[in-house]
Amino acid sequence: MSLEQHYTAILEQLGEDVGREGLLDTPKRAAKAMQYLCKGYDQTLEEVTNGALFSSDNSEMVLVKNIELYSLCEHHMLPFIGKAHVAYLPAGKVLGLSKVARIVEMYARRLQIQENLTREIADAVQQVTGAAGVAVVIEAQHMCMMMRGVEKQNSSMVTSVMLGQFRDNPATRSEFLGLVR
Ligand SMILES: Nc1nc2c(ncn2[C@@H]2O[C@H](COP(=O)(O)OP(=O)(O)OP(=O)(O)O)[C@@H](O)[C@H]2O)c(=O)[nH]1
Numbered sequence: 001m002s003l004e005q006h007y008t009a010i011l012e013q014l015g016e017d018v019g020r021e022g023l024l025d026t027p028k029r030a031a032k033a034m035q036y037l038c039k040g041y042d043q044t045l046e047e048v049t050n051g052a053l054f055s056s057d058n059s060e061m062v063l064v065k066n067i068e069l070y071s072l073c074e075h076h077m078l079p080f081i082g083k084a085h086v087a088y089l090p091a092g093k094v095l096g097l098s099k100v101a102r103i104v105e106m107y108a109r110r111l112q113i114q115e116n117l118t119r120e121i122a123d124a125v126q127q128v129t130g131a132a133g134v135a136v137v138i139e140a141q142h143m144c145m146m147m148r149g150v151e152k153q154n155s156s157m158v159t160s161v162m163l164g165q166f167r168d169n170p171a172t173r174s175e176f177l178g179l180v181r
C-alpha cells in the first residue's frame with residue numbers, strides 16, 4: 001500500500017468521510033508533507049556538505065547560533081520545534097557556513113528524540129571538520145507535551161553535547177555557553 005492509501009485508511013479509522021470535498025486530496029497532500037518532514041532519510045553527510053571544507057589557520061571558535069529546527073518525535077510523530085546552536089574549534093579546516101545548518105536539517109528531518117538529534121549533529125560536525133572540539137545545544141518545545149499528554153505549554157527541553165575541548169576545557173565551554181545564552 002502506498003503512503004497515500006495508508007492516509008486514506010487513517011482518515012477512515014478516525015471516522016472521517018474521505019469522499020467529502022475538503023478531504024479529496026488530503027491523503028496525497030499528507031503523504032507529500034510527511035515525506036518532506038522525513039526527507040533526511042534520503043540524505044548523506046557527504047551529499048549535504050558537498051565538499052565545502054576550506055583550509056584556514058583560524059583556530060578560534062566558530063559558532064552558528066539560532067538555527068531553527070523542525071523535527072518529529074519518534075514516539076508520537078508529533079513536531080518538536082526549536083533552535084540549535086552549533087560551535088566548533090577548527091583544526092586546519094572550516095566548513096561552509098550553510099553546511100552547518102544543512103547538517104542540522106538532515107538529522108532533524110527524521111523521526112528523532114532530541115538527545116539523539118543533538119548527538120548526531122555533534123558527531124557529524126566532528127567527523128566532517130576534524131575539529132579540536134564541537135558543542136551543540138538544542139532548545140525545543142515538544143508538541144506531544146503541549147497539545148496532548150501532560151499538556152504543559154511553557155516547558156522546553158534543553159540538550160547539549162560537548163566533544164573534545166568543549167568537554168575537557170571549562171573555559172572553552174563557558175565561553176560557548178556565554179555566547180549562546
Ligand atoms: N527523552 C525524550 N523523551 C521524549 C522526546 N520526545 C518525546 N518524549 C517522551 O517520550 C515519552 C513516551 O512515553 P510513553 O509513556 O511511552 O508514552 P505516552 O503514554 O504517550 O506518554 P505521555 O506523553 O506522558 O502521555 C514521553 O514521556 C514523551 O514526553 C525526546 O525528544 N526526548
Ligand SMILES: [Zn+2]
Pocket residue numbers: 073074075076077078142144145
Ligand atoms: Zn513525543
